Amino acid sequence: MAPSLESHIIPQGAEIGADTLISRSKVTVIGSGNWGSVAAKLIASNTLRLGSFHDEVRMWVFEETLPSGDKLSDVINATNENVKYLPGIKLGKNVVADPDLENAVKDANMLVFVTPHQFMEAICKGLVGKIKTDAEAISLVKGMEVKMEGPHMISTLISEQLGVNCSVLMGANIANEIAQEKFSEATVGYRQNREAAEKWVQLFNTPYFNVTAVQDVEGVELCGTLKNVVAIAAGFVDGLEMGNNTKAAIMRLGLREMKAFSKLLFPSVKDSTFFESCGVADLITTCLGGRNRKVAEAFAKNGGKRSFDELEKEMLQGQKLQGVSTASEVYEVLSHRGWFELFPLFSVVHEICIGRLPPSAIVQYREHKSRSS
């Protein structure tokens, strides 16, 4: 066999395998829900195509037994489809489902975290000492918690627990639309390592999924969380049938508060991040569709007489809305820091959610404030 181009640069006599030869990176996706499966599909199309990655993409599956009695991971490997969370979509033959977390990560150079946020702490604990020390991580997990002393970023949790550099990927990303290869965009937020960020872009970018990297991990990650509070506000406007002017105004005020809140907590956050997919585009998608908007619309239609708890049970089979809990967390920060005046929209969303104010307060609060830009 003719030597490959790359082999010319290998020192004479070196005894190395084909992978190390051109230092191909191995990728593991930790999570196999709807978004995790789509991420695996995107990644798998690129690892096949690009020489800098190992073809195989390992996907850790939280094992479940399907109604048929089969294990989910077995069915994924047999059919190349996640029949439970992304039915009808081929993931790529180079995606290998693995129910053993420790085994799934042990050789990985690049770790993609994409699980529900409430599992992240336990998963990180379980991974301590099990991963390569020079691995790079990226978080696609939305919904970090905002504690009184400030936000608990999931990228920070990963970095601190596992001692690895962690970027984030956020954007206007309804998983099923990307699975159907409809055009969309996303933003990689990175801390310092531009080279690692470019590698993440290579790994995710496809003709129908355009990825851009910005050096602003906190800005990108906060966008992914705070937009859900604005989506609740947009849902109230929809429920009150206030029209497109008002909805656009509330979305704009929300974007402004997202920016101001992020910058007060992290002075390094950049204005330009809010023009990226993770900012204005994700906000638009979330305020047009999305379950936060939908349940808030129902809440306002009922004049606040049926609680979010009740509506969530009915509409989401008991799942909790991110936006309602984030609004409550943000409210605590505002209270703790004396910032209510600076964030009238965020404040009023929480007060409506807990029934202290009627849904119509979503616009009335503006009428008693002096203007500010």
Place this chain on the structure above:
Amino acid sequence: MAPSLESHIIPQGAEIGADTLISRSKVTVIGSGNWGSVAAKLIASNTLRLGSFHDEVRMWVFEETLPSGDKLSDVINATNENVKYLPGIKLGKNVVADPDLENAVKDANMLVFVTPHQFMEAICKGLVGKIKTDAEAISLVKGMEVKMEGPHMISTLISEQLGVNCSVLMGANIANEIAQEKFSEATVGYRQNREAAEKWVQLFNTPYFNVTAVQDVEGVELCGTLKNVVAIAAGFVDGLEMGNNTKAAIMRLGLREMKAFSKLLFPSVKDSTFFESCGVADLITTCLGGRNRKVAEAFAKNGGKRSFDELEKEMLQGQKLQGVSTASEVYEVLSHRGWFELFPLFSVVHEICIGRLPPSAIVQYREHKSRSS
């Protein structure tokens, strides 16, 4: 009668009328269409309330004879309603309709221009030498022309023709929603004179209509025009049923091109202007509703087989879409300056409008471009 507070500062022996006494400004609205009538209503509520304005608001009416045989201006003055362009809404008893342009403007200190843009040149010509030399003007007119050598701003036309300072007011402003006093926002863009801008804010701002001033007349005015090109793109996405991700992505790319185009033409344009109501909020409103979006949607649904001319005739009773002509004008600038690479979305919108590319090109163009942020 007890002397008013203001009279204390009047020099002894001064012989002046009550208006000059506290130098109340007289306001004339030039235009009485849908948006002009709403503007008159907003203004009239403030001139009554605030001591710094003369109560009466004069509104120039392009005279029409109604089917009843009555003159439009007579009916407005008799009923306090613009029965043709804003039926059912009381304008305020202090609004006086006047079909004589010269008479309407002769005492005015503040001139509000709000006519269709194609009438502006003739109106300005007719006003030369007829207005107070120290009058302040503001333009609410959307749809300036973009010529090969750059945009012909309507604020510039007014300033140059009449020798007065001219600000602009733009925003997410569907006139009928504001007439119903639903909450919305607007942006005043001013050139130098901050004091004049604050007076415009006072004149327009109400509890349900929040106005903010920014020193960026070109940025604000360009937003009001360029957003219509993006609305055409958004309409194509809707017609192709590509979903919310894609629509949000196209709106974001459009906002980015609006910003880049404005800044290349006027380096003084500020990024922050695009976060104001005239920027992101007006873009959202226009891409959710609006006739540009609607006709573009129909165009895409028909696979581009029925021309815009044909659809406009059918859907708009022969009225022309702003977005289609602006896209063509912008395309000329791009061609003249060699900027196609910098503005792929603006370019492709025009090429779809004229049938050179199919509607589906609205997303495909991204697939053949290298990424750029």
